[in-house]
Amino acid sequence: MEAPPDEPDAQDEPDAPNDEPDAPLSEDERFLRMALDEAHAAAETGDVPIGAVIAGPDGQLLARGRNRRELDQDPTAHAEIDALRAAARARNDWHLNGCTLYVTLEPCPMCAGALVNARIARVVYGCPDPKAGAVDTLFSIGRDPRLNHRFEVRGGVLATECAAVLKRFFAERRRAGPRFTPPKP
C-alpha cells in the first residue's frame, strides 16, 4: 500500500455505492458489505481498515470482526482472528465447518492458517494482498493437499471498494505523517 495516492475522485462520497441503481447485491456482496462496515469502524480507532464477518451454514450472520491491532496492541488481532473467535463463542464450538468467512483484504499466512484450524468451508475476500496474501497471491493455503483441511476461495468481490478504503486510510495517514514521524534530513 505504498503507491502514491491518486487525486481524490468519486470515492470521496461516503457510501455512494449504496445509491447505485444496479443489480441487487449477491449474497457474497451483501456479506462483504458488512465486512466493509467493520473496516470503517476499525479506521476510527486508528487501525488499518480491514473487516470480516462470518456466515453460518444456514447463511445467517454469525459473527463480526475487525482489525484491532492498535486498539488492543496485539499483533494477532487481525479481523479474521477477531471474527473466528466471535463465531466460535457464538456457536460454543471452535469447529466452524460449513461456515463462510468474508474479509475485505486477502488473508495473511497467520489468518489463513487459523482458517484451516477452524475448519472453515469457504473464504470470500475483497482485494488481493500482493505483500501478504496467503490464499491466492503468495501462497495457496486452503488449497494445499498437504494440510488436513481445505476451503473454497473466491476473491475480487467488491475489490475496488475494499482497496479504496485502504488507499484512503494510508493517504490520510501520510498527510498526517509529519506529526508522527521525524522530518527527512
Ligand SMILES: [Zn+2]
Ligand atoms: Zn491476517
